[in-house]
Structures are given as structure tokens and as C-alpha cells.
Amino acid sequence: LESFLEARGKTEALASIRDDFPHPKKISFARQGDPLGLGHAVWCxxxxxxxxxxAVLLPDDLIQATPGCLSQMMDAYQGTGGNVVAVEEVAxxxxxxxGILDVTEDDGRLARAKGLVEKPSPDDAPSRLAIIGRYILQPEVFEHLDxxxxxxxxxxxxxxxLAATLEGTPFHGLRIDGRRFDCGSKMGFVEANSAFAAERSDLHGGG
Incomplete structure (x- = not known):
């Protein structure tokens, strides 16, 4: 793509690509041979x-926030240690x-979990506090993923x-100050594109 743009004199588009993406030498890849779940992907x-x-960041959850979602989580992590996830109330x-938290303490922003349940039915859900695709985790989780x-x-x-680590590792869910888009749905994907485009003057005709 860079060669294509350079050959056609598309200097602004070329600069955008080079400025917006990390250098390839800073990226490493692990291949997940079979689609065996998120835990398996992290294990890989x-x-x-x-x-x-x-940290684990799931690309189908986009979060528009200032400071950024992970920055807010790091601030919380400095005080709690252990595992910290981003959460929001869902219907x-x-x-x-x-994944739904079973909460033991909750101050309205930060909740401590005593249990976790993956994809429970409404009748079985211990709360409506859902993990939304951002995690700060301790390496002990690999003892269970192994x-x-x-x-x-x-x-x-x-x-x-993560539920298996609860006995020895604190686990907290942080409500993020921002807006989350579920890009796993068509409407969420459209809404995310619109919201992030509105922040860019080169896309909405600003100065």
C-alpha cells in the first residue's frame, strides 16, 4: 500500500499510514491454530x-474515553493490584x-468480585456487571489456562x-468513564465509525 501511494504522489495518505500505525518491529504475532476460545488465544x-x-484488548469492543480506557484501568490497578477488568451494566x-461478575463490594465505580460466570442466562446471572473486552491480568492465569x-x-x-485465580488474586471491575461500542453488532460498528469520525476534523469538514 505504501508503494502504491508513493508512486501516485498521495503524500498525505502516505503520511497518515506511517504516523498512525506502530513500526512493524514493535509488533509480534502468535498464531491461534484453531478457534478454541479467548482463553486459548491468550494462552497462545x-x-x-x-x-x-x-493487558488484553479485544478489538470488537471500542471504547471512546479521555483519558483512555486502559489508562483509567492502570490508575485503578495501581491501587488494587491483582486482576482488573473494564465493566459496564448490561440489560x-x-x-x-x-462474562458476569459476582460482586462482594461496589462503590459505584470500582467493584470487587468474589466470583465470575461466563455467559449465564438471566436467571443464573449473579449481577448485570459485564466484562467489556479490556483486561489487566497477572501471569498466574496461565497456570489454569495450561x-x-x-x-x-x-x-x-x-x-x-480468571475465576480459578480468585482465591489468591484480587479481582476488580472498573466502570469506565467513556462510551463503549460493541462492534460485534452491525449497529455498534456503524455507531463507532460515526462517533470516532466526528472527532476528526479531516472527516467532518472542520478547520
């Missing part, structure tokens, strides 16, 4: 992570689409592995 990256805390009939135990949908679920 274990050799890159080693014995360090790490009761949507709990079967998310067992490759399958859960909901016959997949290796990250939520199940």
Missing part, C-alpha cells in the same frame, strides 16, 4: 508474556453474551481461568 501468547502482568437479557479445560460453548474460556 504465553511465551511473549513470560512472568509479567499484561438482563444480554447477560448470556458476557489445563485447557473447556467451558461454555466447548471453548477454553478466559473467564473460567
Amino acid at each position: 501468547a504465553r511465551d511473549f508474556i513470560g512472568n509479567e502482568p499484561f 438482563a437479557d444480554l447477560t448470556s453474551r458476557y 489445563k485447557k479445560v473447556t467451558g461454555a460453548g466447548g471453548e477454553i474460556q478466559l473467564t473460567d481461568a
Whole structure:
């Protein structure tokens, strides 16, 4: 693409690509051979992570926030340690689409969990506080992912592995100050494009 744009003198588009994307040498890839679930996908990256805390960001959840979602989570993490996830309240009939927290303490922004349930029915959901695709995790989760135990949908679920760490590792859900878009749905994808485009003067005709 860069060669194509350069050959046609598209200097602004070329500069945008080079400025907006990280250098290839800063990106490493792990291939997930089979679609065995989010827990398995994270497990596939274990050799890159080693014995360090790490973040997981799911691309079908976009979060428009200032400061950014992960920055807000890092601020919370400095005080709590352990595992921290981004959460939001969802409608009761949507709990079967998310990992749901079973909460023991909640100050309205930060909730401490005593349990986690992956995709429960509305009747079985311990709350409506759902994980929304951002995680700061401790490497101990790999001790459970290594067992490759399958859960909901016959997949290796990250939520199940995190639930297994609760006894020894604090777990908190943080309500993010911002707007979240579920790009797994067509309407969410359209809304995200519109909202992020509105922030860019080159797209909405601003100065």
C-alpha cells in the first residue's frame, strides 16, 4: 500500500499510514491454530508474556474515553493490584453474551468480585456487571489456562481461568468513564465509525 501511494504522489495518505500505525518491529504475532476460545488465544501468547502482568484488548469492543480506557484501568490497578477488568451494566437479557461478575463490594465505580460466570442466562446471572473486552491480568492465569479445560460453548474460556485465580488474586471491575461500542453488532460498528469520525476534523469538514 505504501508503494502504491508513493508512486501516485498521495503524500498525505502516505503520511497518515506511517504516523498512525506502530513500526512493524514493535509488533509480534502468535498464531491461534484453531478457534478454541479467548482463553486459548491468550494462552497462545504465553511465551511473549513470560512472568509479567499484561493487558488484553479485544478489538470488537471500542471504547471512546479521555483519558483512555486502559489508562483509567492502570490508575485503578495501581491501587488494587491483582486482576482488573473494564465493566459496564448490561440489560438482563444480554447477560448470556458476557462474562458476569459476582460482586462482594461496589462503590459505584470500582467493584470487587468474589466470583465470575461466563455467559449465564438471566436467571443464573449473579449481577448485570459485564466484562467489556479490556483486561489487566497477572501471569498466574496461565497456570489454569495450561489445563485447557473447556467451558461454555466447548471453548477454553478466559473467564473460567480468571475465576480459578480468585482465591489468591484480587479481582476488580472498573466502570469506565467513556462510551463503549460493541462492534460485534452491525449497529455498534456503524455507531463507532460515526462517533470516532466526528472527532476528526479531516472527516467532518472542520478547520
